[in-house]
Amino acid sequence: MTKTHPTNATNNSSIIAPAATTATTRKIPSFSFEAYLSEKADKVNRALDEAIPLQKPMKIHQAMRYSLLAGGKRVRPILCLAACSLVGGDDATAMPIACAVEMIHTMSLIHDDLPCMDNDDLRRGRPTNHKVFGEDTAVLAGDALLSLAFNHVAEKTKNVEHCRVVRAIAELALAIGSEGLVAGQIVDLDSEGEKISLNELEYIHVHKTSMLLEAAAVCGGILGGGESTEVESLRKYARCIGLLFQVVDDILDVTKSSEQLGKTAGKDLATEKATYPRLMGLAKAREFAGELARKAVDELSHFDALKAAPLYHLAGYLATRQN
Template sequence: MPLPIFQFEEYMTMKAKQVNRALDEAVPLQLPVKVHEAMRYSLLAGGKQLVEGDESSAMPIACALEMIHTMSLIHDDLPCMDNDDLRRGKPTNHIVFGEDTAILAGDALLTLAFEHVAAKTFNVSPDLVLQAIAELGSAVGSKGLVAGQIVDIDSEGKNVSLAELEYIHVHKTAKLLEASVVCGAIMGGGNMIDIERVRNYARCIGLLFQVVDDILDVTKSSTELGKTAGKDLVSDKATYPKLMGIDNAKKLATELVAQAIEELAYFDDARAAPLYHLANYIASRQN
């Protein structure tokens, strides 16, 4: 099925600027300076944004998701977690500000995310705002991102099945992407069928993101990735190429793109065009 004609690069650039502008306003440099400087260092570093809201009513949830996403990256890079010193081509937060400040900056971003949605969302039914907040909490908590992270840590150096690896990445990676798309559907007043279809779509592209990430980790350099390459191999972590081989991992990526696009067939092509192109963008990314 040919993709709808859509200027995806221009769309992404425009939306990224809008979200970054809103994030800059949401987290000004203020007292205490050190923690706000650390928050802004990672939050405004660029890279892959999860939500591209183009309505003022959706912007607070877009900012909240980016705050949560950034928190997860700050904490994921800590020595007690993945112990990384490079993120988006820059030294990781704890390298610049110290572990104590990095932890607190992540905590501050996480709590600010929920405050921001509650305090700054206008022209949306309170019931829908509550539904979106619940979706956010579920995605990042002990049944979402935290679940994936703890199982990932416990699995290092162990023999992990494909089913266990999928559990890790459905929770660690796909849940936050799922929340991004689902919260957009909620804020837009989507019905239950709309929400479940975009949820399934997001789960596919969330897994796709990780499969591609695993492939890039063993095929690209640190300079090309903007983060440390080959770390999964060094730490003996389970990855899709390790369990399936690179060729089968690439085949899985192709299947996940097809599944994601199939979920979008229910929607109007023009309105779903950004999501069509997002799936292909994730599949073809090089960093």
């Protein structure tokens, strides 16, 4: 059974861990997931720190480092490392692209917080990038992180067939372009204040959130030497947990405070933005999250259970997270 983080019983906002409810009969190995998360996050943080030294021009590198090294769960790079390991690779192989994914994710947060987008003042418990460095520098910091991400993969990935590196770069680029993250963002912006369907909401979040998580898993699988069937299973798993991440995010937005979340709480409600609790109701949104978690776990059923343990537990962690 998945070991989950303790929750506050009084707020009734926890979601059942998928390993406890999935239809699969596989026994999930005992695994210290908290220790795993801590170890991998430390590795990722060291690699990110080394990837962007403080150098001239000082202001742009300070702005890049301010947001990139601000903490966070490092879910995307850890997912990338876990996927690589699952198919027989190691951390050193996947670390450059794991860092690239986090650079791109950070870019998306910097840009998403801008006044012309979601206009937010708080991110990861600190003032947003544009509040500290100004809007012009924030835009450029995001641009610089995006370009550095691809340079980092191409330059730092070692001992991998070139065709696999190219495949991974193409996958990552697709996930964030006009058919990926940008598509989700533009539809999200156009939908503000409008009544949209659940299908339209899912389109937004599959593109805006899920596809980068999907790319993290798929790229880890590709660079780790995974077969096409293994990579596709990782894709389906990650698409489920990507949507799960967003559903839980929507739930937390209406059940937690800004202090608990490290970002502005209740903002979606205040701006009448479409969310899963708003369209489905809170209870149904929780049920949907549980269903996504179970589907994600089922995609791991034909992998070695011990090697897949981090991904089993990651699904449970995302389903029950409190911030």
